[in-house]
Amino acid sequence: xxxxxxxxxxxxxxxxxxxxxxxxxxxxxxxxxxxxxxxxxxxxxxxxxxxxxxxxxxxxxxxxxxxxxxxxxxxxxxxxxxxxxxxxxxxxxxxxxxxxxxxxxxxxxxxxxxxxxxxxxxxxxxxxxxxxxxxxxxxxxxxxxxxxxxxxxxxxxx
Amino acid sequence: xxxxxxxxxxxxxxxxxxxxxxxxxxxxxxxxxxxxxxxxxxxxxxxxxxxxxxxxxxxxxxxxxxxxxxxxxxxxxxxxxxxxxxxxxxxxxxxxxxxxxxxxxxxxxxxxxxxxxxxxxxxxxxxxxxxxxxxxxxxxxxxxxxxxxxxxxxxxxxxxxxxxxxxxxxxxxxxxxxxxxxxxxxxxxxxxxxxxxxxxxxxxxxxxxxxxxxxxxxxxxxxxxxxxxxxxxxxxxxxxxxxxxxxxxxxxxxxxxxxxxxxxxxxxxxxxxxxxxxxxxxxxxxxxxxxxxxxxxxxxxxxxxxxxxxxxxxxxxxxxxxxxxxxxxxxxxxxxxxxxxxxxxxxxxxxxxxxxxxxxxxxxxxxxxxxxxxxxxxxxxxxxxxxxxxxxxxxxxxxxxxxxxxxxxxxxxxxxxxxxxxxxxxxxxxxxxxxxxxxxxxxxxxxxxxxxxxxxxxxxxxxxxxxxxxxxxxxxxxxxxxxxxxxxxxxxxxxxxxxxxxxxxxxxxxxxxxxxxxxxxxxxxxxxxxxxxxxxxxxxxxxxxxxxxxxxxxxxxxxxxxxxxxxxxxxxxxxxxxxxxxxxxxxxxxxxxxx
Ligand SMILES: Cc1cc2nc3c(=O)[nH]c(=O)nc-3n(C[C@H](O)[C@H](O)[C@H](O)COP(=O)(O)O)c2cc1C
Ligand code: SF4
Ligand code: FES
Numbered sequence: 001x002x003x004x005x006x007x008x009x010x011x012x013x014x015x016x017x018x019x020x021x022x023x024x025x026x027x028x029x030x031x032x033x034x035x036x037x038x039x040x041x042x043x044x045x046x047x048x049x050x051x052x053x054x055x056x057x058x059x060x061x062x063x064x065x066x067x068x069x070x071x072x073x074x075x076x077x078x079x080x081x082x083x084x085x086x087x088x089x090x091x092x093x094x095x096x097x098x099x100x101x102x103x104x105x106x107x108x109x110x111x112x113x114x115x116x117x118x119x120x121x122x123x124x125x126x127x128x129x130x131x132x133x134x135x136x137x138x139x140x141x142x143x144x145x146x147x148x149x150x151x152x153x154x155x156x157x158x
Numbered sequence: 159x160x161x162x163x164x165x166x167x168x169x170x171x172x173x174x175x176x177x178x179x180x181x182x183x184x185x186x187x188x189x190x191x192x193x194x195x196x197x198x199x200x201x202x203x204x205x206x207x208x209x210x211x212x213x214x215x216x217x218x219x220x221x222x223x224x225x226x227x228x229x230x231x232x233x234x235x236x237x238x239x240x241x242x243x244x245x246x247x248x249x250x251x252x253x254x255x256x257x258x259x260x261x262x263x264x265x266x267x268x269x270x271x272x273x274x275x276x277x278x279x280x281x282x283x284x285x286x287x288x289x290x291x292x293x294x295x296x297x298x299x300x301x302x303x304x305x306x307x308x309x310x311x312x313x314x315x316x317x318x319x320x321x322x323x324x325x326x327x328x329x330x331x332x333x334x335x336x337x338x339x340x341x342x343x344x345x346x347x348x349x350x351x352x353x354x355x356x357x358x359x360x361x362x363x364x365x366x367x368x369x370x371x372x373x374x375x376x377x378x379x380x381x382x383x384x385x386x387x388x389x390x391x392x393x394x395x396x397x398x399x400x401x402x403x404x405x406x407x408x409x410x411x412x413x414x415x416x417x418x419x420x421x422x423x424x425x426x427x428x429x430x431x432x433x434x435x436x437x438x439x440x441x442x443x444x445x446x447x448x449x450x451x452x453x454x455x456x457x458x459x460x461x462x463x464x465x466x467x468x469x470x471x472x473x474x475x476x477x478x479x480x481x482x483x484x485x486x487x488x489x490x491x492x493x494x495x496x497x498x499x500x501x502x503x504x505x506x507x508x509x510x511x512x513x514x515x516x517x518x519x520x521x522x523x524x525x526x527x528x529x530x531x532x533x534x535x536x537x538x539x540x541x542x543x544x545x546x547x548x549x550x551x552x553x554x555x556x557x558x559x560x561x562x563x564x565x566x567x568x569x570x571x572x573x574x575x576x577x578x579x580x581x582x583x584x585x586x587x588x589x590x591x592x593x594x595x596x597x598x599x600x601x602x603x604x605x606x607x608x609x610x611x612x613x614x615x616x617x618x619x620x621x622x623x624x625x626x627x628x629x630x631x632x633x634x635x636x637x638x639x640x641x642x643x644x645x646x647x648x649x650x651x652x653x654x655x656x657x658x659x660x661x662x663x664x665x666x667x668x669x670x671x672x673x674x675x676x677x678x679x680x681x682x683x684x685x686x687x688x689x690x691x692x693x694x695x696x697x698x699x700x701x702x703x704x705x706x707x708x709x710x711x712x713x714x715x716x717x718x719x720x721x722x723x724x725x726x727x728x729x730x731x732x733x734x735x736x737x738x739x740x741x742x743x744x745x746x747x748x749x750x751x752x753x
Contacts, residue, residue, distance in 0.1 A: 063454055064453070068436055069437060070436030071436075087551070124356040125355075132519075147740075
């Protein structure tokens with residue numbers, strides 16, 4: 001177990017969260033959410049650490065990580081651009097936004113730019129269908145987005 | 159304390175994203191600035207439903223309905239409306255310009271609506287339990303605890319005829335009764351807030367706008383079936399709803415409405431939140447329970463039903479958010495009252511997320527039995543941009559389309575199923591003539607394929623094959639035999655899949671094949687996409703008589719496929735064209751034609 005030798009990589013808050021949930025049945029998903037909250041993704045090292053702390057096989061953790069789309073096992077860009085591909089946004093051209101962003105950034109869906117600044121992701125209905133098509137960057141939501149606005153949105157975060 | 163005026167600002171997700179928080183803060187500052195904090199209260203509420211016109215601000219008691227408000231408008235709203243008592247006309251929602259006043263009840267969007275589930279959304283501050291209590295909140299729980307036996311509660315639900323709003327429409331009283339009668343060391347109550355339909359947000363708005371209604375209802379269920387622990391399984395993608403639930407739970411505990419010895423009745427009940435992690439199949443109840451247990455969310459065959467053998471093998475009541483939100487009202491007003499609303503088959507109301515090519519997108523709650531036409535034309539204001547109505551899709555990836563011929567169908571569980579669609583959880587997506595029906599079917603199929611858990615082969619392999627066939631057809635390589643093959647695979651999946659995801663995944667194809675076979679034929683035989691959506695089947699051409707040679711399109715084309723001298727007709731090199739449509743969007747003279 002490599003994690004045993006290494007310093008615990010988790011913050012004090014995260015460790016106490018894990019301690020609090022340790023003996024609750026069905027805790028794994030909640031703990032992985034918290035890990036992702038801290039790091040933006042669940043790295044191999046972090047998964048090792050959770051396995052060690054909960055004394056469960058790493059395979060069980062990867063079983064869960066790989067089943068749920070929400071969990072990321074690779075580092076996203078500094079700014080993760082999420083384009084809504086829910087039904088309303090799809091009808092209003094959400095897929096074109098993905099295409100255009102892809103060509104502007106030189107990446108495909110679920111990829112990260114070389115400099116690590118941006119990543120591109122498709123998500124499902126974010127609850128603003130009236131504003132379709134919608135994309136979000138961090139906490140900011142952009143509604144009724146047209147292709148022409150995309151360079152401006154990107155430069156806002158560059 | 160009562161105030162002279164109340165200013166209600168929508169704090170639902172859609173309005174939040176268009177700066178509702180800044181508007182709220184600007185209004186609060188302005189009220190402070192005018193020394194009116196004693197007289198005027200600014201409240202951030204849940205969704206008003208009229209998302210198309212957001213952000214929305216409503217001022218009481220005048221009931222003035224202001225739309226598309228910006229933070230910069232705060233000063234004028236306070237100075238004019240509050241201080242001088244003059245409505246700010248330019249911000250009032252008013253379709254009919256001749257009328258001076260736009261009261262909420264005059265707005266067509268609200269006229270045919272009837273609100274049970276959304277009764278508090280847009281009226282109360284969801285982060286303040288006192289406001290919920292002021293509107294009869296927790297009175298139902300009190301009644302159940304002190305005046306009703308568990309059997310009376312179940313009888314009331316039976317009289318009401320409430321059926322589950324999560325999709326399947328199973329009678330709620332039966333579920334509760336199974337769990338009540340089941341033996342188990344302990345029992346559980348679960349709220350399904352996974353809301354997986356990719357075009358719907360009813361449950362989210364309910365939780366954001368009125369979280370206590372769900373907490374109260376779950377506690378009532380706990381008392382009725384004999385459970386002491388509840389779980390709310392909610393999507394991690396709904397941070398605002400999670401936040402408001404957490405606040406609501408803390409306040410309820412503080413008031414003795416949750417936790418040990420509720421209202422000194424001797425009954426203990428508490429609720430925990432469990433987060434989903436982006437798997438649609440986890441909305442299916444057995445998969446959801448597996449997920450709460452911390453496992454991969456794979457469905458298991460039923461029976462045994464969760465009502466008898468659910469979470470950690472214990473009897474478990476599981477209901478959808480909207481189902482829960484109905485329950486306190488039924489307990490207070492009685493099952494008889496509820497059963498009068500709606501149709502013989504389906505009682506009460508249904509909330510729909512009305513979206514797509516509709517003028518007024520938003521959340522609507524209507525009595526069962528309202529017709530699709532009333533929802534789309536009277537409430538929704540018809541099709542946006544004066545295009546022609548093509549179809550409306552209900553039931554999300556498990557549902558189907560309904561065409562213009564059936565718009566007068568009163569909606570209830572039975573009638574939608576008869577049309578080859580279903581009630582589903584409440585997504586209602588309107589399509590116009592620019593939407594390609596084959597492409598829409600492909601959208602849903604790809605969704606189901608991505609979300610299949612892969613446990614059983616009819617769904618895993620059948621779904622993939624269907625998606626591939628649709629891809630082939632939209633790429634222009636379709637053959638006539640593909641249609642028969644799709645029908646065959648579809649009906650096999652319906653029969654042989656383990657859970658309802660696989661059983662219903664072919665519905666979007668089967669239903670569109672039924673109503674729009676000619677459109678499939680156009681793709682397969684004529685190699686044309688009538689809606690102009692499938693790229694492989696369309697060409698862009700420049701109309702000689704309209705092109706004035708402004709060069710705008712040539713400059714815009716990302717691959718340099720357009721050539722032509724200034725002031726002379728341009729041409730598109732079809733071999734180089736990637737059909738991105740940039741020229742079409744750019745041309746101001748309507749000289750680009752899609753065929
Ligand atoms: C693939 C699939 C996804 C589902 N998604 C949801 C959902 O997101 N929300 C929901 O309440 N019910 C969903 N259901 C229905 C639930 O299995 C279950 O019927 C419902 O939670 C029962 O509550 P109700 O009786 O109050 O409707 C889904 C079912 C299937 C098969
Ligand atoms: S039908 Fe699909 S989602 Fe359901 S169990 Fe089978 S593979 Fe999984
Ligand atoms: S479909 Fe994109 S916000 Fe609803």
